[in-house]
Amino acid sequence: MRSLNHIYxxxxxxxxxxxxxxxxxxxxxxxxxxxxxxLNKNDVAQIIKTIKASLPHAVIVGSSTCGSISDxxxxxxxxxxxxxxxxxxxxKSFMKKNGDSYENGKExxxxxxxxxxxxxxxFIDSLRYKSDEFLQGFKDFSVNETILVxxxxxxxxxxxxxxxxxxxxxxxxxxxxxxxxGKDLKCVTYFNAGWKGVGKSxxxxxxxxxCIYEIDHKPIISVYKESLGxxxxxxxxxxxxxxPLIFDFDSQEVLxxxxxxxxxxxxxxxxxxxxGTQVKFAIGNxxxxxxxxxxxxxxxxxxxxxxxxxxxxxxxxxxxDGNLDIEYEALATLAPQSGFVGYGEYVRSxxxxxxxxxxxxxxxxxxxxxxxxxxxTNLLNPxxxxxxxxxxxxxxEK
Numbered sequence: 001m002r003s004l005n006h007i008y009x010x011x012x013x014x015x016x017x018x019x020x021x022x023x024x025x026x027x028x029x030x031x032x033x034x035x036x037x038x039l040n041k042n043d044v045a046q047i048i049k050t051i052k053a054s055l056p057h058a059v060i061v062g063s064s065t066c067g068s069i070s071d072x073x074x075x076x077x078x079x080x081x082x083x084x085x086x087x088x089x090x091x092k093s094f095m096k097k098n099g100d101s102y103e104n105g106k107e108x109x110x111x112x113x114x115x116x117x118x119x120x121x122x123f124i125d126s127l128r129y130k131s132d133e134f135l136q137g138f139k140d141f142s143v144n145e146t147i148l149v150x151x152x153x154x155x156x157x158x159x160x161x162x163x164x165x166x167x168x169x170x171x172x173x174x175x176x177x178x179x180x181x182g183k184d185l186k187c188v189t190y191f192n193a194g195w196k197g198v199g200k201s202x203x204x205x206x207x208x209x210x211c212i213y214e215i216d217h218k219p220i221i222s223v224y225k226e227s228l229g230x231x232x233x234x235x236x237x238x239x240x241x242x243x244p245l246i247f248d249f250d251s252q253e254v255l256x257x258x259x260x261x262x263x264x265x266x267x268x269x270x271x272x273x274x275x276g277t278q279v280k281f282a283i284g285n286x287x288x289x290x291x292x293x294x295x296x297x298x299x300x301x302x303x304x305x306x307x308x309x310x311x312x313x314x315x316x317x318x319x320x321d322g323n324l325d326i327e328y329e330a331l332a333t334l335a336p337q338s339g340f341v342g343y344g345e346y347v348r349s350x351x352x353x354x355x356x357x358x359x360x361x362x363x364x365x366x367x368x369x370x371x372x373x374x375x376x377t378n379l380l381n382p383x384x385x386x387x388x389x390x391x392x393x394x395x396x397e398k
Contacts, residue, residue, distance in 0.1 A: 001084065001085065001086055001087055001089075001306040001307060001365070001366065001367050001368070002084070002085045003082065003083070003084045003085075003306070003307040003335075003336040003338070004021060004082075004083050004336070005070040005071060005080060005081065005082050005083075005336070005338050006080070006081045006083075007070075007075060007078050007079070007080055007081075008043070008047055008078065008079040008080070008081060011046055011047075011050050014047065014050050014051075014081070015050055015053075015054070018050070018051070018054040018055070019054070021083075023054065023055055023083065023085065024085065025054065025055060025056060025057070026057060027055075027057065027058075027085055028057045028090075028091070029085070029086040029087070029089055029090055029091055030055055030057065030058040030059070030083065030084070030085050030086070031058070031059050031061075031083070031084045031086070031091055031178065032051055032055065032058045032059065032060045032061070032062075032081065032082070032083050033061060033062050033081070033082040033083075033084075033338065034047060034048070034060065034061075034062030034063075034079065034080070034081055034082075034165050035062055035063060035065050035068040035069075035079070035080045035082070035338070035339070035340040036062065036063070036064050036065060036068075036079045036080075036165075037064070037065045037066065037067050037068060037075070037076060037077050037078055037079070037154075037156060037340075038077055038078065038079055039064055039155060039156065041163070041170050043079060044062075044079065044165065044170055045168070045170065047079060047081065048060060048165070048167075048168055049168075051081070052168070055083075058083075059091045059093050059178060060165065060166070060167050060168075061093065061121070061123060061164075061165055061166055061176045061178055062123065062164065062165035062176075063123040063151070063153040063154070063162070063163070063164050063165065063340060063342060064153045064154060064155050064162045064163045064164075065153070065154045065155075065156075065340040065341055065342055066154035066155070066156050066157060066314040066317060066340075066341040066342060066343075067154075067317060067340065067341040068080035068338075068339070068340045068341070069310050069312065069328055069337065069338065069339040069340060069341070070082070070337060070338050070339075071332045071336065071337050071338075072325070072328045072329040072330075072331075072332030072333075072337065073325070073328065073329075074317070074324075074325070074328065074341070077156075080338070080340075082338035084307055086180075086182075086185075086367065087184075087367050088182050088183075088184045088185070088367050089180050089181065089182040089184070089185045089367060090181045090182055091178055091179065091180065091181070092111075092112055092114075092178070092179040092181065093112075093166070093167075093176070093177065093178045093179075094107075094108055094111040094112050094176070094177045094178075094179075095164075095166035095169070095174065095175070095176045095177075096108070096174055096175050097171055097173060097174040098128075098173050098174060100133075101129045101130040101131070101133035101134040101137070102133040102134065102136060102137040103137060104129070104134060104137065104175060105133070105134040105135060105136065105137025105138035105139075105140075105141075106137035106138070106140060106141045107137075108120070108122070108137075108138055108175070108177050109137070109138045109139075109140075109141040109142045109143075109146075110141050111177075112177055112178075112179035113141075113142045113143050113144065113146050113179065114143065114179070114181060115143065115144065116181045116182060116183060117144065117146050117179045117180070117181050118146070118147065118180055118181065118182065118185045118186075118187045119146065119147040119148075119149060119179075119180045119185070119187040119363065119365070120146055120147070120148050120149070120150075120177050120178065120179050120180070121149060121150050121177060121178045121180070121309070121363075122148055122149070122150030122151075122175065122176075122177050122346055123150055123151065123153060123164045123165075123175065123176050123177075124150065124151075124152055124153065124164065124174075124175035124176075125152065125153050125162050125163065125164060125172050125173050125174055125175065126151075126152025126153070126259075126270055126342075126343050126344040127152070127159065127162060127259050127260065127270075127343060128172075128173045128174075129175070129270070130209075130210055130270070130271060130272065131270045131271050131344060131346075131355035132271040132272060132355065134355075135148075135346075135353055135354070135355060138353065139352075139353065145351070146179075147187050147189060147348040147353070147363075148346050148347075148348060148353040149189055149309065149311070149346055149347055149348065149361060149363040150177075150311060150345075150346045151311035151312075151339075151340065151342040151343075151344065151345050151346065151361070152270070152342045152343035152344035152345075153342055153343065154314055154340070154341055154342035154343050157238045157241070157314060157318070158238070159237050159238055159259065159260065159343075162342070162343065164176050180365070182367070184367045184368075185365065185366075185367055186303070186304065186364075186365070186366045186367070187363065187364070187365055188299075188300070188303050188305075188363070188364040189347050189348050189349065189361065189362065189363050189364075190296040190299065190300065190347075190349075190361070190362045190364075191345070191347045191349060191356060191359050191360065191361045191362070192289060192292040192293060192296060192327060192359060192360045192361075192362075193253075193255065193288075193292070193356070193358065193359045194284060194285055194286070194288040194289030194292055194316075194359075195244065195246060195255055195282040195283065195284050195285065195288075195358055196246075196282060196283060196284075196285045196288065197246040197253075197280035197281070197282050198280060198281060198282065198283055199227065199280055199281055200280070201278045201279070201280055202215045202216050202223065202278070202279055202280065203215065203216055203276065203277070203278055203279075204273055204274070204275050204276065204277045204279060205217045205275060206275065207272070207273055207274060207275045207277075208266065209272055210268055210269050210270065210271060210272045210273070211262050211266030211267065211268040211269070212266060212267050212268075212269070212273055213264075213265060213266045213267075215279070219265065220265075220266070220267045221233055221265065221267070224240065224243075224267075227281055228240075228243055228281065236258070236261045237257075237258040237259060237260055237261060237267075240257070240258045240267075241257050241258070241314060241315045241318050242284075242315060242318045242319040243281050243282070243283070244256055244257045244281075244282050244315055244357055244358045245257075245269075245273070245279045245280070245281065245282065246279065246280050246281070246282035247273070247277050247278060247279040247280070248278070249277075252350070254356070254357075255282060255315075255356065255357045255358040255359065256269040256270070256271065256273060256357050257269070257270075257313075257315050257343075257357045257358060259343065259344075270343075270344050270355065270357065271355060282358070283319070284316065284319040284320055284358075286320065289320075289324065289326075289327065290326060293326055293327050293330060294330075296331070296362060297330045297331060297334075300331060300334055300362070300364055300373075301334055301373040302371070302373075303364055303366065303371065303373075304366045304368055304369050304370055304371040305334050305335040305364045305365070305366055305371075305373065306335055306336075306365060306366040306367065306368060307335055307336050307337075307338075307364075307365050307366075308331055308332075308334065308335045308336070308337040308338075308339075308362060308363070308364050308365075309337075309338060309339050309362070309363040309365070310327075310328060310331065310337055310338070310339035310360060310361070310362050310363075311339050311340065311342065311345050311346075311360070311361050311363075312324075312327070312339065312340075312341045312342075312345070312359075312360040312361075313341065313342070313343075313344070313345060313356075313357060313358045313359055313360065314341055314342060314343055315357060315358040316341075316358055316359070316360060317341050319358075324360075327360055331362065334373050335364070344356065344357055345357070345359050345360070345361045346361070347359075347361035347363075
């Protein structure tokens with residue numbers, strides 16, 4: 001397995017780079033991922049055309065983003081190309097435009113999941129889908145316990161028209177998936193949240209489907225204003241992404257960020273939140289993030305990794321304001337790394353596929369049993385660590 005990343009600057013430079021890497025033009029197990037934060041579809045179309053000229057049999061998928069991740073760094077407003085050449089793994093791809101959330105999850109599973117499918121990569125316009133229903137459809141029609149990992153497309157916090165990429169098509173209101181099949185392929189997944197509930201517990205008292213209208217019998221916009229200040233609701237929903245709700249669901253804490261505001265005043269999320277649910281606001285805690293990063297780093301170092309895919313949340317980027325490099329840098333010492341920042345994350349954990357918000361998910365892949373990783377302990381103790389979020393959370397509990 002070989003993995004390489006390239007930041008697009010021009011067609012000529014991309015063409016020369018592709019030629020210099022000696023990619024096999026006949027390899028049908030070459031996966032190309034395009035993560036675009038320029039939101040310039042014309043440029044993306046030109047990138048696809050250039051890649052197809054050099055790699056006519058490659059599977060090409062991708063997503064618009066709120067930033068791309070490669071080899072330990074977060075890149076803003078660029079188009080990133082990630083190319084992975086598999087040796088013994090076969091690829092099978094699928095795309096779907098529009099449709100019902102449950103039915104699209106079902107169709108994805110039916111189209112891609114086979115007996116030897118180890119993992120399915122998913123890029124989806126998650127603003128248009130109910131992720132809990134989508135996952136239920138995928139579960140009900142999977143022939144095995146396939147890992148589903150990926151993220152919702154981003155659009156630099158505009159929350160308007162994120163798009164996904166499938167071969168030469170660039171479209172919103174849809175999804176793309178790629179199945180990774182093969183007996184030699186090994187897949188491991190991890191996720192990092194690092195948020196803490198603060199303030200009083202509140203009850204959802206009016207909710208319809210995936211939209212909340214009242215909390216503690218007050219209009220939800222009033223609750224956000226009273227708890228977080230008027231500025232938080234001045235440019236919804238992007239102004240609220242830093243303050244997810246946290247609550248217990250299916251025996252674990254989950255986070256949900258507002259993805260849209262309905263015409264009748266509801267705050268809408270990417271899954272349903274039932275009436276009677278006890279919720280709190282959450283703030284990010286960098287100490288928790290760093291502790292979990294160290295845990296993931298050590299566990300990953302025990303695996304025979306050849307490539308890492310990292311999908312992170314726009315809420316994390318907004319709240320931590322660029323102070324999350326440690327999440328990416330440590331893992332990048334173990335294997336080549338690529339990914340992006342978007343709206344909502346999918347990961348398999350605790351023997352089930354889950355939808356997360358405000359988190360970072362990691363997928364490690366290998367076709368080999370060889371492990372040459374060496375832990376660098378200096379990466380786990382950053383010299384500078386913000387104390388404010390942890391201190392604020394502590395104060396609010398008093």
